[in-house]
Amino acid sequence: MPWVGVDGVELHYTEQGQGPPIVFSHGLLWSGTMFDDEIAALSSRYRCIAYDHRGQGRSASSPTPYDMERLTDDAAALIEKLGAAPCHFVGLSMGGFVGMRLAARRPELLKTLTLIETAADGEPRLNVPKYQALSLVARFLGFKPVVGAVMRIMFGKSFLGDAARAPLRERKRAELVALDVPRVEAALHAVVARRPIASELARIRTPTLVLHGDEDRAIVMPRAEKMARAIAGARLVVLPRAGHTSSVETPEAVTRALGEFLEAHP
Numbered sequence: 001m002p003w004v005g006v007d008g009v010e011l012h013y014t015e016q017g018q019g020p021p022i023v024f025s026h027g028l029l030w031s032g033t034m035f036d037d038e039i040a041a042l043s044s045r046y047r048c049i050a051y052d053h054r055g056q057g058r059s060a061s062s063p064t065p066y067d068m069e070r071l072t073d074d075a076a077a078l079i080e081k082l083g084a085a086p087c088h089f090v091g092l093s094m095g096g097f098v099g100m101r102l103a104a105r106r107p108e109l110l111k112t113l114t115l116i117e118t119a120a121d122g123e124p125r126l127n128v129p130k131y132q133a134l135s136l137v138a139r140f141l142g143f144k145p146v147v148g149a150v151m152r153i154m155f156g157k158s159f160l161g162d163a164a165r166a167p168l169r170e171r172k173r174a175e176l177v178a179l180d181v182p183r184v185e186a187a188l189h190a191v192v193a194r195r196p197i198a199s200e201l202a203r204i205r206t207p208t209l210v211l212h213g214d215e216d217r218a219i220v221m222p223r224a225e226k227m228a229r230a231i232a233g234a235r236l237v238v239l240p241r242a243g244h245t246s247s248v249e250t251p252e253a254v255t256r257a258l259g260e261f262l263e264a265h266p
Helices: 032-042 068-081 094-105 127-141 144-154 157-161 163-177 181-192 198-203 221-230 251-263
Strands: 003-006 009-016 021-025 047-051 087-092 110-116 208-213 235-239
Touching: 003 068, 009 032, 009 068, 021 032, 021 068, 021 094, 032 047, 032 087, 032 251, 068 094, 068 181, 087 094, 094 110, 094 181, 094 198, 110 251, 127 144, 127 181, 144 163, 157 163, 198 221, 208 221, 208 251, 221 235, 235 251
Parallel strands: 021 047, 021 087, 087 110, 110 208, 208 235
Antiparallel strands: 003 009, 009 047
């Protein structure tokens, strides 16, 4: 398995295919594997790189506390060290927080930007105590008692109620139960305490696609719409029957929208 050293931390990544590079940046609690279906479909035409944020997935734990700015610096260093600039950057939720910062501050690294189930504001105040409560329970009892609540945050009602997707749901549930609580608390703090980036969106000139599930309860549609309006030329595509993790819930729709967008910006 390949790793790249960034600021004293070994970041894990996978690479598949040849062609223009796409860098996939995952959401909170998951890893680069959440893009497996999209990579399988696109790697015949693109060099697909999926990495794990520090302290998540197979990447090493961070020796110090970190924030969204540190994760953005990690992504920039990884892109440069892998010779992937300028790349098509695809970020989901937490990965989108990183992608917006890269586009506003390091535009030379990006060819296009795709933002999936993400927003440019800070964490809504009403969400903070809910996430803190989940974290507190997990700290003392592990993730098993809270996994049902987390699944309802991460996935839409269509995915959760589809009998045919039961095996996939169980795999995702098992991934959550197996999470290391201290690592999750560090990542959750980086998300909850992030500073808004809405004031920097006007600086983004990178061609931008916004994909958002119409059943997303973690980041509701109006927040994504506001973000898309603030980025010059951004295109918003609504994904039916998808929640906060559309790359897993509706991979065909994500791949189709992403493929069409990338082909329009060769």
